[in-house]
Amino acid sequence: xxxxxxxxxxxxxxxxxxxxxxxxxxxxxxxxxxxxxxxxxxxxxxxxxxxxxxxxxxxxxxxxxxxxxxxxxxxxxxxxxxxxxxxxxxxxxxxxxxxxxxxxxxxxxxxxxxxxxxxxxxxxxxxxxxxxxxxxxxxxxxxxxxx
Numbered sequence: 001x002x003x004x005x006x007x008x009x010x011x012x013x014x015x016x017x018x019x020x021x022x023x024x025x026x027x028x029x030x031x032x033x034x035x036x037x038x039x040x041x042x043x044x045x046x047x048x049x050x051x052x053x054x055x056x057x058x059x060x061x062x063x064x065x066x067x068x069x070x071x072x073x074x075x076x077x078x079x080x081x082x083x084x085x086x087x088x089x090x091x092x093x094x095x096x097x098x099x100x101x102x103x104x105x106x107x108x109x110x111x112x113x114x115x116x117x118x119x120x121x122x123x124x125x126x127x128x129x130x131x132x133x134x135x136x137x138x139x140x141x142x143x144x145x146x147x
Contacts, residue, residue, distance in 0.1 A: 039091045041129045048124045049132050053092065057138040059087035063112035064140035067103055077103045080112045093119035113139040 045145065066083035070076030081101045088094040102113045116136045118124050124131050 038129065041126065045124055045129045045131050046125055048122075052116065052118065052124070053136050053138070055088060055091050056114050056136045057140070059084045060112050060138040060140040062087040062116060063101060064110060064142040065111055067110045068144060070141055073103070073105065076105065076110060077101070082110070084114055088116070093122060097146040106145075109141050109143045111139055111141045113137065
């Protein structure tokens, strides 16, 4: 004895789900969930980017403030680098390989430029949401006191 095989067509399944409230909720979730996940990932990626950009800017500010105490160009660079490293100590992934510090000076001001390259494993480098960039740059200028 053979039993008849009942194969429901996709159209019949769609009609049955359209009449069912649970089916409507499933369809709505299938439409809304991907958009919600992309929005959530975007918030997390851009939130981390803005936090890192703020940290790098604050490190440049600290470096410029500290650099004015140096006696010559080499001393200013060393002092600024130590201040930047202290300021970025709490940021994950910061090392001499991922950050660079440059000091330029004129007779009136000292400028410290900090560049931070986001490490490979960081969440900001997620390919799911396009990030603003992998390199974050900031500079700060501190005017020298007039004599």
